[in-house]
Amino acid sequence: MADFEEEMVVTPWKVAGKIDYEKLIKQFGVEPLTDELLRRLEKFTGRLHLQLRRKIFFSHRDLDWILTLYERGEKFVLYTGRGPSGPVHIGHIVPWIFTKHLQEAFDAKLYFQMTDDEKFLIHDDFTLQKAVSLTYDNALDVVAVGFNPEKTRIISDVRHIESLYHLALRVSRHITYSTIKAVFGIGESDNIGLSFFPAVQAAPAFLESVLAGKPVPCLIPAAIDQDPYWRVTRDVAPKIGFYKPAQIHSRFLPGLGKGGKMSASQPETCIFLTDPPEVAEKKVMNAFTGGRPTAEEQRKLGGLPEICPVHQYLFFLFEEDDEKMRRLWEDCKGGRILCWECKEILAAKVKKFLAEHQRKRSKAEKTVKKYFLSKAITPFKA
Amino acid sequence: MADFEEEMVVTPWKVAGKIDYEKLIKQFGVEPLTDELLRRLEKFTGRLHLQLRRKIFFSHRDLDWILTLYERGEKFVLYTGRGPSGPVHIGHIVPWIFTKHLQEAFDAKLYFQMTDDEKFLIHDDFTLQKAVSLTYDNALDVVAVGFNPEKTRIISDVRHIESLYHLALRVSRHITYSTIKAVFGIGESDNIGLSFFPAVQAAPAFLESVLAGKPVPCLIPAAIDQDPYWRVTRDVAPKIGFYKPAQIHSRFLPGLGKGGKMSASQPETCIFLTDPPEVAEKKVMNAFTGGRPTAEEQRKLGGLPEICPVHQYLFFLFEEDDEKMRRLWEDCKGGRILCWECKEILAAKVKKFLAEHQRKRSKAEKTVKKYFLSKAITPFKA
Numbered sequence: 124m125a126d127f128e129e130e131m132v133v134t135p136w137k138v139a140g141k142i143d144y145e146k147l148i149k150q151f152g153v154e155p156l157t158d159e160l161l162r163r164l165e166k167f168t169g170r171l172h173l174q175l176r177r178k179i180f181f182s183h184r185d186l187d188w189i190l191t192l193y194e195r196g197e198k199f200v201l202y203t204g205r206g207p208s209g210p211v212h213i214g215h216i217v218p219w220i221f222t223k224h225l226q227e228a229f230d231a232k233l234y235f236q237m238t239d240d241e242k243f244l245i246h247d248d249f250t251l252q253k254a255v256s257l258t259y260d261n262a263l264d265v266v267a268v269g270f271n272p273e274k275t276r277i278i279s280d281v282r283h284i285e286s287l288y289h290l291a292l293r294v295s296r297h298i299t300y301s302t303i304k305a306v307f308g309i310g311e312s313d314n315i316g317l318s319f320f321p322a323v324q325a326a327p328a329f330l331e332s333v334l335a336g337k338p339v340p341c342l343i344p345a346a347i348d349q350d351p352y353w354r355v356t357r358d359v360a361p362k363i364g365f366y367k368p369a370q371i372h373s374r375f376l377p378g379l380g381k382g383g384k385m386s387a388s389q390p391e392t393c394i395f396l397t398d399p400p401e402v403a404e405k406k407v408m409n410a411f412t413g414g415r416p417t418a419e420e421q422r423k424l425g426g427l428p429e430i431c432p433v434h435q436y437l438f439f440l441f442e443e444d445d446e447k448m449r450r451l452w453e454d455c456k457g458g459r460i461l462c463w464e465c466k467e468i469l470a471a472k473v474k475k476f477l478a479e480h481q482r483k484r485s486k487a488e489k490t491v492k493k494y495f496l497s498k499a500i501t502p503f504k505a
Numbered sequence: 506m507a508d509f510e511e512e513m514v515v516t517p518w519k520v521a522g523k524i525d526y527e528k529l530i531k532q533f534g535v536e537p538l539t540d541e542l543l544r545r546l547e548k549f550t551g552r553l554h555l556q557l558r559r560k561i562f563f564s565h566r567d568l569d570w571i572l573t574l575y576e577r578g579e580k581f582v583l584y585t586g587r588g589p590s591g592p593v594h595i596g597h598i599v600p601w602i603f604t605k606h607l608q609e610a611f612d613a614k615l616y617f618q619m620t621d622d623e624k625f626l627i628h629d630d631f632t633l634q635k636a637v638s639l640t641y642d643n644a645l646d647v648v649a650v651g652f653n654p655e656k657t658r659i660i661s662d663v664r665h666i667e668s669l670y671h672l673a674l675r676v677s678r679h680i681t682y683s684t685i686k687a688v689f690g691i692g693e694s695d696n697i698g699l700s701f702f703p704a705v706q707a708a709p710a711f712l713e714s715v716l717a718g719k720p721v722p723c724l725i726p727a728a729i730d731q732d733p734y735w736r737v738t739r740d741v742a743p744k745i746g747f748y749k750p751a752q753i754h755s756r757f758l759p760g761l762g763k764g765g766k767m768s769a770s771q772p773e774t775c776i777f778l779t780d781p782p783e784v785a786e787k788k789v790m791n792a793f794t795g796g797r798p799t800a801e802e803q804r805k806l807g808g809l810p811e812i813c814p815v816h817q818y819l820f821f822l823f824e825e826d827d828e829k830m831r832r833l834w835e836d837c838k839g840g841r842i843l844c845w846e847c848k849e850i851l852a853a854k855v856k857k858f859l860a861e862h863q864r865k866r867s868k869a870e871k872t873v874k875k876y877f878l879s880k881a882i883t884p885f886k887a
Binding site for chain 2: 503
């Protein structure tokens with residue numbers, strides 16, 4: 124397994140990514156997910172989740188500490204979120220799928236934040252109503268992932284601010300504008316909503332502590348780009364009497380365009396969860412690959428799976444069988460398989476996944492309400 | 506009357522204040538309350554209120570426009586507030602008393618904002634609980650002033666943020682950090698809560714519009730130092746589909762110390778509404794005055810009522826009879842009355858006022874709840 128992981132995980136990043144990956148760990152000051160830590164996790168989760176085996180989740184802060192507390196009987200709460208700026212695409216749910224796995228393995232409560240306030244503040248053409256509608260729309264995708272309704276609370280910043288503001292205020296008193304400027308690159312011509320927002324994003328990490336009336340550990344599974352928020356949150360946490368939230372960071376699923384490009388302005392480069400399966404199939408069949416100009420050349424020289432989004436999609440999400448994944452990789456390298464064959468494998472899996480997801484999403488329309496925070500969490504008496 | 510007003514209103518400010526008063530009107534770009542405007546007001550209010558006759562409210566923005574709309578049958582809403590950082594003193598309620606008068610004269614609804622969030626953000630030693638407790642404590646003084654319970658809604662920023670945040674977001678998207686920096690002198694080492702706060706203070710001006718589903722005019726009676734907030738609010742209002750709030754500005758009641766000094770760190774310089782009447786009496790009897798070093802000198806040269814806080818207190822609040830006020834002034838100037846006599850007149854009135862206020866304040870404990878906003882005002886469906 125170790126060699127395979129090395130090859131499969133590290134290789135795809137070697138060309139475009141290997142340097143960035145190590146740079147990020149260094150630059151952000153996070154810890155790599157070591158084999159030792161994975162073995163500790165495995166004790167609770169059973170066989171390691173695909174996203175851990177393949178190091179899609181690749182770094183952390185204080186995960187070891189969270190596990191030590193858990194081993195001693197102190198449960199943690201999960202917190203992740205989404206910025207609802209449009210329809211959810213398949214890259215967004217990579218960490219959600221992993222979060223669901225953690226929820227099951229650790230029987231953990233989850234706060235899922237919809238940062239509709241930030242999306243409103245960023246998009247001049249958004250009405251508040253639009254941002255909030257997107258929260259409710261995107262929540263259907265969250266529910267369809269299969270979180271435990273008893274243990275999941277979706278929060279709209281705009282609608283549930285009563286539960287967040289008291290915490291955001293406490294956080295904000297310890298964050299200066301210079302910090303926000305340095306960490307997020309916010310400038311003087313940006314609006315004042317944006318400079319306050321990091322305090323709102325920090326708040327859910329402490330909700331369970333408010334509810335419990337004592338510090339409750341919190342683990343945040345999220346893509347690595349969100350780390351600056353948690354860095355700031357961690358600085359403040361002990362100053363206001365809470366634990367620093369622990370984190371576990373994922374890579375990004377690349378888009379289907381050349382060089383892994385994914386862009387909202389080029390909808391053909393990403394698969395939305397609401398795409399009709401045939402549309403998604405077409406996107407897969409039109410994807411950029413690591414193939415050679417001609418079939419003949421490819422049979423002779425082999426393909427370049429390390430730069431191929433089709434391989435990445437199978438690797439991140441759709442080919443759960445490590446052995447099959449390895450064979451596909453080797454067959455590509457060895458010129459024994461052509462791109463249209465990989466595309467067909469992926470397209471079939473994507474179609475099946477979307478049909479299933481959309482079925483669950485449609486059912487979620489009836490149940491989504493009970494996932495939303497229904498009772499305000501505040502330290503105040505009614 | 507005109508001469509008396511000239512003498513009584515302008516003279517006390519001539520030495521320390523006249524220049525500032527004109528400077529403020531110029532510097533803030535506000536309009537003076539003209540006699541013509543006062544005559545228009547009088548049509549609705551009956552005899553002009555003491556605070557208008559004596560030009561304690563001295564300038565405005567768009568009051569003429571508010572009256573024109575009112576004449577056409579379009580009612581306005583009132584909005585004022587308080588930063589609950591400690592007990593309420595007698596200077597704070599000067600504009601509240603006038604606001605109550607406006608509420609009665611125009612049968613107007615009033616939003617009364619308690620900026621407990623800002624006080625928490627400013628005072629490092631405040632817990633959020635303390636800021637909120639002060640809101641509830643200070644609300645007793647608001648209620649004791651005698652606002653109409655059916656038409657008054659007290660808002661705690663912290664507790665009622667659900668009604669304010671959606672508006673604060675809309676406002677904040679149109680305010681840059683540079684603006685806040687320039688207008689409020691906020692610096693980079695200030696916390697990010699403070700830079701967002703002006704958007705929260707703007708919000709109540711638009712609450713009635715949200716409730717009505719159409720722009721509703723708003724008039725803000727408040728001390729002149731709050732003008733920068735409304736200036737920013739007025740810039741944004743038309744951009745988000747609301748009327749610019751109109752304003753009417755009051756001077757400050759000076760403290761009892763030398764040179765009108767009033768300081769929270771010197772409690773003997775201000776009369777708190779919860780001071781036992783005998784304590785307040787003592788403060789009055791110890792006040793700085795415009796008297797001469799000896800009784801003999803005073804009889805010969807006359808006193809200086811224009812620099813005397815005792816005279817100011819009578820003028821702002823306690824001597825409602827203009828004729829008596831004028832006589833007191835002239836008797837002081839003419840050396841026919843000594844300071845202890847004025848002090849005794851004021852002390853008796855203060856004691857009576859406090860006893861009455863404290864009786865109402867005590868009754869307010871039972872009724873205060875119904876003054877608070879009880880149902881969230883949002884543009885969203887439940």
